[in-house]
Amino acid sequence: MKICLIGTGLIGGSIVLKLRDKGLVSYVAGVDKNNKNLQDALSIGIIDDACTLSEALDKTDLVILAIPVDAALALLPSLMNQITHHVVMDVGSTKAAICRAADNHPFRKRFVATHPMWGTEFNGPKAARSDSFTGKAAVICDKDGSDPDALDAVENLYRNLDMHIVYMQPEAHDLHTAYVSHVSHITSFALANTVLEKEKEDDKIFELASAGFESTVRLAKSNPEMWVPIFRQNKENVLDVLNEHISQLRKFKACLEKDNYEYLEELITQANRINQILK
């Protein structure tokens, strides 16, 4: 496999490392406007060369678009104009906007819209890990919009990452990820800011931070360059879920204000059902 990796960060880097571990990659051309990432990806051995996009396309077959979703959306039309025999896949956390953009392009069928459901709060090639994706879901959207050989190539890639494939319409994907990923990040950012505000007057507050706190604010380390564009593109869904989440929080608040501990117990018992779903 000869890969043009656009974006040499956490996700793209982790994909390439796993494929390299399996001996499936003969060459990777790295394209990145972030020169530090490019140099790190070279030194780690994620990429073989740092290239311009046109150089990289000349030497490769599979294009992995692994940059923030706003940059991916902006680049897609000109990228699609330059491809010949290539298969292009993206890995972004929003799917409706990029699928709409691809639909307008004459080479639409060379594009496969995907989202491997894994990430961490870290970024950059140094955070990449080859075992990251094992056992996780890889979403493929609008599969009928892609050529069979393009779809095959991408499905094989995800199977080689030891992921299981889930097919979904882009709108359903964006709704679901608002629930199980995007709003988790907002609650984590907001919780971090709640405590950091308090820290200004009370610098001992983190002395007591426990494992539970660390687990809920872990995602607050995630970088704005990646997340602002995700929230922006998925604004309507994120707002809907955020409103529901605030309503749920208000129920807890009302229980305390009204000393209604029976209902508080009921709310917690309901939440415990997550136990049966996430082992």
Added chain:
Amino acid sequence: MKICLIGTGLIGGSIVLKLRDKGLVSYVAGVDKNNKNLQDALSIGIIDDACTLSEALDKTDLVILAIPVDAALALLPSLMNQITHHVVMDVGSTKAAICRAADNHPFRKRFVATHPMWGTEFNGPKAARSDSFTGKAAVICDKDGSDPDALDAVENLYRNLDMHIVYMQPEAHDLHTAYVSHVSHITSFALANTVLEKEKEDDKIFELASAGFESTVRLAKSNPEMWVPIFRQNKENVLDVLNEHISQLRKFKACLEKDNYEYLEELITQANRINQILK
């Protein structure tokens, strides 16, 4: 050390396991109204005997009160009436109410109010682990209210758990834990309920649940028996912090509603400061 362990669950069990690993315990009498926990604690080897409280006191020196905070508060006066030479320590997540209760007792000085800052979303003796507390903070409140020998015994116990000791007034403790523990649990319960509500109409939603989601809802598995009394005893602080947290969430909401992505980026960049505090 001869221990009377009142409450043979996660916290009490983990303390005893570690002290046993270090060869510091010669006998543990278990007292628990939950017969299943008592039997499990016996079979795991956390306790040597299942006893009534008065039997247990006859054979031991150190009493560890490791039951939900409402039950601990209710039991404390009659427990203190029955002690002779004993040292009594509690391990509850709220400290103001139990310190006030202890202050009214003639044997106040035999009591040491503590909170080891560790826990998981699981409960019961089978969840106990001897390495749980290493490197974490153990809070001791109102230390001047305790006899020097009682304080010494408890400090030594926590040092043997490889914890560092933090002294704090009970009111400060309850405020801090509202920030770094109690409200994390509420956000986690509320997030779980947000997604579980949606699941009623859309059973595919958990197919995409990622590591980020699991990390933020992990605490939602925590049991109501332990947490309702904590929220109840720490109601005023929890409400204050919950209100602040909802205000922080509203800022994210307003950014999206008004398409103010510069401010959204600023909020996320602020939250990223957590990175410097929690490694």
